[in-house]
Amino acid sequence: MFIKKTGQRYEAVFFDLFVGENPPYYMFSQEAFSELKEIITPDGILLIHSTLAPNLDDLFFNSMVKTLLQVFDKVKAASLQEGGSIDIVYCGSDSAEELIDWSGFYLIDIKSDYLAQAEIVTDDYNLMEKYFLPHILEARQARINLGVEVLFAR
Numbered sequence: 001m002f003i004k005k006t007g008q009r010y011e012a013v014f015f016d017l018f019v020g021e022n023p024p025y026y027m028f029s030q031e032a033f034s035e036l037k038e039i040i041t042p043d044g045i046l047l048i049h050s051t052l053a054p055n056l057d058d059l060f061f062n063s064m065v066k067t068l069l070q071v072f073d074k075v076k077a078a079s080l081q082e083g084g085s086i087d088i089v090y091c092g093s094d095s096a097e098e099l100i101d102w103s104g105f106y107l108i109d110i111k112s113d114y115l116a117q118a119e120i121v122t123d124d125y126n127l128m129e130k131y132f133l134p135h136i137l138e139a140r141q142a143r144i145n146l147g148v149e150v151l152f153a154r
Contacts, residue, residue, distance in 0.1 A: 009041045012099070016049040025128040028064060029121045033071040033092065043095040046072070050088040060131035061088070062118035065110055068092040070120055078105035 013036055017023045026032065036046055050064070061077070068075045072092035079088050088108070091100065121128055 003035050003039055006039055009039055009044070011041050011044040012047060013040055013044070014047045014049070023132075025126055025132070026123065028067065028128050029123050029126055030067050030070050031123045033068060037071055037092075043093075043097060043099070045091055045093040045095070045099050048090040048092075050090065057114050057117075058131070059118060060128060060135070062114045063121055063128065063131060064090060066115050066118040067121040069115075075110070076102070077108040077110060078102060079108060080105060082106050 015027075015036065017027055033046070040046060046068075048064075048068075065075055065077060068090060073094045074092070076091045077088055078091070081087070089105070093099070119125070119127055
């Protein structure tokens with residue numbers, strides 16, 4: 001609601017909705033990104049944090065990138081760890097100027113052949129929960145293997 005009511009524009013919007021295992025998947029749609037773009041200055045950026053980083057051929061990763069490319073001219077993805085195994089930051093911008101110093105990050109190579117297989121996520125067509133489910137199950141199994149209690153809500 002804040003996004004629709006604010007009259008402000010910002011140079012950077014940091015989007016971090018990964019709390020627990022189930023982020024609000026509806027916030028990863030083309031429409032949601034378009035609404036966020038409305039409060040970003042023309043040379044500003046949208047940054048999105050993701051807690052689980054997929055393989056480069058993963059549909060969650062590539063659908064996120066492909067959907068961002070429907071809204072922004074430039075999209076980058078980076079990780080703090082080589083190989084991008086956890087904590088990915090996606091960046092969408094229309095600016096030719098780099099507002100971020102990427103030297104402390106490992107940039108992830110976005111491959112066009114993987115993007116061709118990905119889906120554009122919309123309010124009417126959103127498979128992000130399905131794409132993210134294998135990562136959730138893998139994380140749960142890892143916690144079980146470590147002897148960490150896993151709670152399942154009904």
